[in-house]
Each structure stands twice: as C-alpha cells, then as structure tokens.
Amino acid sequence: MITFRSRSDDSAERHGINPSEAPVVAVVSPKGGNGKTTVSSNLAVALAHRTDSVIIDLDVHFGDVQYALRMCPVHRLDDLVDADSRRDPMSMLSTHPSGLDVLCAPSDPVAADRMSVGDAFGVVDRIIAANRPVILDTAGGISNYSLGALDRATRVVMVCGTDVPSVQAGRKLLDTMRRLDMDLSHVDLLVNRSDACVGLSVDDVETALDCQAVLAVPEHSSLAAGMNSGSPVTESSPRSSVAAAFHRYADLVLGLDLAAGTRRGRR
Numbered sequence: 001m002i003t004f005r006s007r008s009d010d011s012a013e014r015h016g017i018n019p020s021e022a023p024v025v026a027v028v029s030p031k032g033g034n035g036k037t038t039v040s041s042n043l044a045v046a047l048a049h050r051t052d053s054v055i056i057d058l059d060v061h062f063g064d065v066q067y068a069l070r071m072c073p074v075h076r077l078d079d080l081v082d083a084d085s086r087r088d089p090m091s092m093l094s095t096h097p098s099g100l101d102v103l104c105a106p107s108d109p110v111a112a113d114r115m116s117v118g119d120a121f122g123v124v125d126r127i128i129a130a131n132r133p134v135i136l137d138t139a140g141g142i143s144n145y146s147l148g149a150l151d152r153a154t155r156v157v158m159v160c161g162t163d164v165p166s167v168q169a170g171r172k173l174l175d176t177m178r179r180l181d182m183d184l185s186h187v188d189l190l191v192n193r194s195d196a197c198v199g200l201s202v203d204d205v206e207t208a209l210d211c212q213a214v215l216a217v218p219e220h221s222s223l224a225a226g227m228n229s230g231s232p233v234t235e236s237s238p239r240s241s242v243a244a245a246f247h248r249y250a251d252l253v254l255g256l257d258l259a260a261g262t263r264r265g266r267r
C-alpha cells in the first residue's frame with residue numbers, strides 16, 4: 001500500500017508519487033446511466049489499493065455509491081454537515097474492505113435538500129484538505145453540486161457513451177465549461193461501452209468532442225454484475241482486462257505511470 005503526503009514515513013515520495021498534490025478527481029457526464037458511478041467506484045477501489053483514498057457521492061438526491069460498494073454507512077454527507085464542527089470529518093467516513101474511505105449521499109432527496117450546497121462543500125473541502133486522493137461521483141445534468149465538483153477537481157473524468165445523445169450532451173458540457181472559463185486541459189475523456197457497435201466508434205466520439213480518449217471501457221457484464229453485487233471488478237477480479245484498465249488509469253492519476261495516458265485501456 002502506498003501512502004500519501006503527510007505520512008510520517010514519507011513513503012509517498014519513496015514510491016515516486018508527488019507528495020504535494022493529492023488528486024481530486026471529478027467523474028462527470030451530463031447524462032444519467034452513462035457509467036459515472038461504475039467508473040467512480042472502480043477507480044476509487046483501484047486508488048485505494050495504492051494509497052489511502054476517499055470517494056464522496058455528490059449525486060446527493062439519488063446517489064448509489066452506497067450500493068456500488070455495498071456500504072452500510074453510519075454517517076452520510078448530511079450527517080457530516082450537521083455534525084459538531086470540532087469533529088474531524090475524516091473520522092466519520094465509512095471504510096470499505098479495500099481500505100477506501102466512503103462518504104455516501106444522503107439517504108433520500110428530502111434529506112439532501114435540507115442541507116445547503118455551501119455547507120456540503122464545506123465538508124468536502126475539509127476532506128480534500130486532508131490531502132488524500134478524492135473521487136467525486138456526480139449526478140447527471142449541470143447542478144451546483146457538479147459545478148462545485150468541477151471547480152475543485154485537479155482532474156476531470158468525462159464519461160461519454162458511443163451514442164449520439166451522449167456525445168451531444170458531452171459537447172454541451174465542454175462548451176459550458178469553456179464559457180465558465182474552466183480549464184479543460186485536465187479533462188480526461190473516458191469512452192464507456194466503447195465496443196457497443198451501435199454506429200459510433202471511439203474515433204467518432206473523439207472527433208466529435210475534439211479530444212482524445214484516455215480510457216475506453218468496453219461493455220462488460222462483470223461491470224454491471226459488480227454494480228449489482230456491490231463488488232467492483234477492480235476488487236473482485238483485479239486481473240481481468242477491464243479491471244486492469246482501471247488499475248492503469250489509477251497509476252496515471254497518481255502520476256505513477258505516465259505512459260498509461262495513451263489509450264492503453266482500449267481494446
């Protein structure tokens with residue numbers, strides 16, 4: 001297990017990780033069902049195999065990181081918002097068997113709407129300040145939560161399918177980010193269901209979005225089964241080709257394997 005900065009033994013540096021910057025990865029896609037939570041949960045577990053990491057479910061109304069990771073959280077995001085401010089939010093996270101710390105979304109939309117976006121990001125910012133890699137799973141659409149996640153991200157994973165609505169929505173999201181003067185240089189395109197053979201290839205998606213895919217994830221029953229069983233493939237079958245692509249991408253996120261940025265996940 002690799003540890004990050006602020007560890008007394010400096011093992012992060014020994015393992016070649018930049019000790020000063022724990023990545024904050026926002027996983028976004030304007031469309032629901034494109035695979036954000038599948039990607040977030042698999043990537044988060046892959047990161048946790050390398051270093052202490054956190055996943056925060058910012059799909060506050062209908063978040064399903066809880067199910068993707070089969071968690072029974074004692075505290076959720078709204079509980080941390082309500083908690084005594086002297087309490088360390090890191091001590092209120094739930095721990096997955098992989099070692100990943102998990103902050104689940106509120107239990108229902110009513111509970112979610114009782115907290116303010118600003119208060120929720122107050123908690124998120126305190127967790128980010130602990131300087132561990134953080135994955136922010138988001139909901140479809142553009143909301144104050146997804147914009148807040150984009151604002152804080154040092155890397156954005158934009159998940160896009162090989163269907164026209166998904167690509168068009170992806171273009172609109174990138175245009176919106178441009179209009180908001182957001183930096184697009186740290187956006188990684190992930191083409192999900194890359195081998196779906198529904199008329200658009202990965203190259204077509206790349207051309208339409210004017211962006212090269214960093215990772216292409218094929219349609220694979222193990223990913224859907226992993227979501228249903230609450231056991232991501234990066235945990236249950238880490239040597240499978242699908243899981244291996246996520247593990248290589250985790251190396252890239254941590255700066256461990258820069259060569260992984262050349263679409264090695266493609267099949």
Ligand SMILES: Nc1ncnc2c1ncn2[C@@H]1O[C@H](COP(=O)(O)OP(=O)(O)O)[C@@H](O)[C@H]1O
Nearest residue numbers: 032033034035036037038218219220223224227
């Ligand atoms: N590459 C894939 N292969 C097979 N099933 C997938 C793949 N990507 C996503 N799925 C399935 O599609 C459904 C929606 O994915 P999900 O990650 O929940 O999307 P989102 O979070 O964007 O709404 C889930 O049941 C998931 O298991």
Ligand SMILES: [Mg+2]
Nearest residue numbers: 036037059064
């Ligand atoms: Mg989701």
